[in-house]
Amino acid sequence: MSDRAARTFDVLVVGGGNAALCAAMTARRAAAKVLLLEASPEAFRGGNSRHTRDIRYLHDRSTDYLTGAYPEDEFWDDLFRVTGGETNERLAGLTIRESADLGEWMARHGIRWQRPLHGTLHLSRTNAFFLGGGKALVNAYYDTARRLGVQLAYDSEVRELDIREGRFLSAVVGREGESREIRAKTVILASGGFEANIPWLKEYWGEAADNFAIRGTPYNQGRVLRQLLDHGARPVGNPREFHAIAVDARGPKFDGGIVTRLDTIPFGIAVNEHARRFYDEGEDLWPKRYAIWGGLIARQPDQIAFSILDSKVMERFMPSVFPAIPAHSVRELALALKLAPTALEATVAEFNRSVRPGPYDPSGLDGCRTEGLEPPKSHWALRLDVPPFYAYPLRPGITFTYLGVTVDERARVVMQDDRPAQNVFAAGEIMAGNVLGRGYLAGFGLTIGSVFGRIAGREAARCAVA
C-alpha cells in the first residue's frame, strides 16, 4: 500500500469484526475504494464476532433453519422487555425492520446456515444458527470482502483520529511497531467496546477488575471509542455497565469465548470465599438470570465464587470445559477449594434444613424452594446430600460493555452539539447502546452490527463518491 494509494481511499473501516466486515462489503459493492484495518494479527481476526453462534432477525415464516415466524411486534416486545425501555425507539424500529433480509443477504455473502442433521441439532424459532459458528462467519466475510476488492490490513491498530469540527481527516495507525497516517474521505468506526481494557474498567471497578475474565478478544481496547468521546462525540449507555456471566475461574484471562461459561448455579448453591451464599440461585429461569451472575460475583470479595453441587444433578447441565472438583464430603470439598471447612459445612447444613420438598422440574418454575433462609432459593432447591460432592470455581466473565457513541439513522456519529459528524460513521458494539441501553437479547449483538454496518457502508460510500 503506497502513500499515494492510501490517500485515495473513499472509505476507511476501523475494526475487523462483523460490523466492520458488513460495512466494508457494502461500501465496496457501492463502488467505493475501501481499506479495512484490523488491530489483531490474522490468526485472531474478527473480534468478539468470532465467538458468536446465532443471529436474531425478523422473518415471517419458517425455513430450513428457523422453526417458525418471528414477527415485528413480538421482536419489538422482546426488545422492550429486556431493555426496560432504555432504547432509542426510532433506531430500534429501524434495526428490527432492516433485519428482515439478513438471512438471505448473509447467505449471498458466503454464510452457510445450519440445518438439522439426522435429528440431533436443535433449531430455534427466533434465531438462525450459522454453520461452524462465529469464526466460520468471519472467515466467510473476509473471503468475500477480499474477492470484492476490499483491501485488508492486519496488525493495524488505529491509535488516533484526526477529527476537526465534525470532519474526519486521517487516522494514525500502528503497524508492526511503526506508526503512519492514513487519509480517507470517510471513516466507519466498528472497533467494538472497551471490555478488554482493564485500566479503563478499573475507573469504575477499582482493583476488582484485575480478577475479571474477558470472554472475547483482547484487542477490544476501546482506543477509538475514547478518541471519539475526546473529540466531542455524544456518549450513550452507562459506562459502568457490562454484560457479564459466571465463567470457570480456571479458564483463560482473555478470549475464553463460549466454552468457559457454566450453567451449574441453579442446580446447587453458590458461595463466596467465606463459604456464604449471597444470592437466590433459583430466582428465575436460567436464560433470564444467567447474565446477572457476572455482576454478582464481581461484587464478592476477591471476585470469586463456587458453585457447589452433589452427584444427583451432575448430568443435568451442559458438559463443562474443565472437570468439576470432586470430594467425598462437604468438608473435603471445602479443603480442596481452600474454604473454611466448618463454614461450608454450616452453610450446606442450613440450606439443607431449609429445603421444602416439592415436585422437582428443572424445565419450569417448580415448587422446590427453601423456607426461612436468607437469601432464599426460590426454585429447584434440592438438598445437597448425595456424595460425591462437586464444585466449580467461578469468576465474572465480561461479554461486552455498554458505553458507546450516539448515532443517527444514517449511522453518523452525533456530536455533543446534537449535530451529526459529516463523514464519521459507527456500527456494531461501539454504538449498540443506542438500541440496547440495558439487558441483552440472544443473537441481537450481530443484528445491530449487521444492520448498522450495512447502513454505514452505504452512507459512507455515498458520502465519499458524492
Added chain:
Amino acid sequence: MLSPDLLAEAGRQMAICNACRYCEGYCAVFPAMERRRTFTDTDLVYLANLCFECRDCYYACPYAPPHQLAVNVPKVLAELRTETYRDYAAPRFVSRLFRRNGLAVGLIAVAAVAIVALLVLALRGPSVLFATHLGEGAFYAVIPFAGMVLPASALLLYALGALLVGVVRFWRDTRGTLRELIDARAVVRATRDALGLEYLKGGGAGCTYPDARFSHARRRLHHLVFYGFLLDLAATTVAAIYHHVLGWQAPYPLGSLPVVLGTVGGVLLLVGAGGLLSLKRRSDRQPADRAMLGMDVGFLALLFLTSLTGLLLLALRETPAMGTLLAVHLGTVGGLFITLPYGKFAHVAFRYAALVQNSIESRRSSGA
C-alpha cells in the same frame, strides 16, 4: 498400546468441543461426541476413526493455535488414527515395523519389484525377460501363470485376513458383540455415507482442503481413486473368470472387458491418486499429523505406480519392454498387497466400522 499422552490430549480437546459444540453441523464426529459426557479410550478411538479430516472444524475454531487452549481436532484425531492402524493391525510385531510408514511402504515396494525381477532373471534368464512375446499366453512366457497368481493370491488373502482380525478387534473394543454388526439398516446407511463420502461434503460447500477455502476437490479425487480401484478389481475378477471358467488366456484383446475395465479404472486411479498427491503436497501442515501424511503419501504413491505400470504394460505389451514392465508391475502389486493392512488402506475397514457404529448410535439416540 495407544499412547496415554495422546489419549489424554484427545480427551482434553473433546471436553472443550463438548462445552462448545459450534462445529456440530460439519460431520458425524460432533453429534457422536455430544452423545457422551466423558470419553473412554475406546470412545476416543471410535471418534478418531469417524473423522474424515475435512478440517472444517480447524479453520472454524476460535481456540485453534496460537490460542492458548490449542484446539486442533483434525490433528489430534489423525494422530490417534495413525496409532489405531498400527495398534489394531495384526500381527502386532509386523505392524510395528510400519512405524515410519511412508519409508517402510517405499522400501517394501522396491524390494518386491527387485525380488520379482531377480527371480525372473535367475529362473528364466535375460533372454526371456528382454524378448518380445506375442499372442495368447505371452505374459506367462515371462512369468508362469502359477508363479503369478499363487503368490499374489496368497498375499491378498494374508492382507485381507490381517485386516479382518484388526477390524474385528476394533469393533469389539469400540462397540461390542459381532452380532450387533448384523444390522441391515445401519449397514445400509454406513455404506451410503461411505460410498458418497458424506463427511467430505462439510455440510454442503465441501471441505477446507488443501487450505482454508472450501473445495470439493478432495472428495472428487477420492471418488476417482475409489471407483478406479473398484473397476480394477472388477477387471481382475472378469479376467479370472475368463481364465478359469472359459479357459481364455491373457493377454486379452484391446476391446475385451478386462482390458476396458482395467484401462478406465487405471486412468481414474492415476488421475485420482496423482491429484490427491498434489493436494497433499500443497496442503496446510498445521492441522496435519506428519505420520498420517507419510502414510497417505506412501499408499497413494503405490496406487499411482501400480496403475501407471499397468497402463504402460498394456501400451507396450508387444515390445521387448513387456517383460521388464510385467516384472515391475507385479512387484508393485505385491508391495501394495503386503502393505495393505499396515498402511492407509486400513482406513477403509476402520472407518467403515466406525460409520456402522455411528448409524446404530444415532438411530438409538433419536429414538427412531
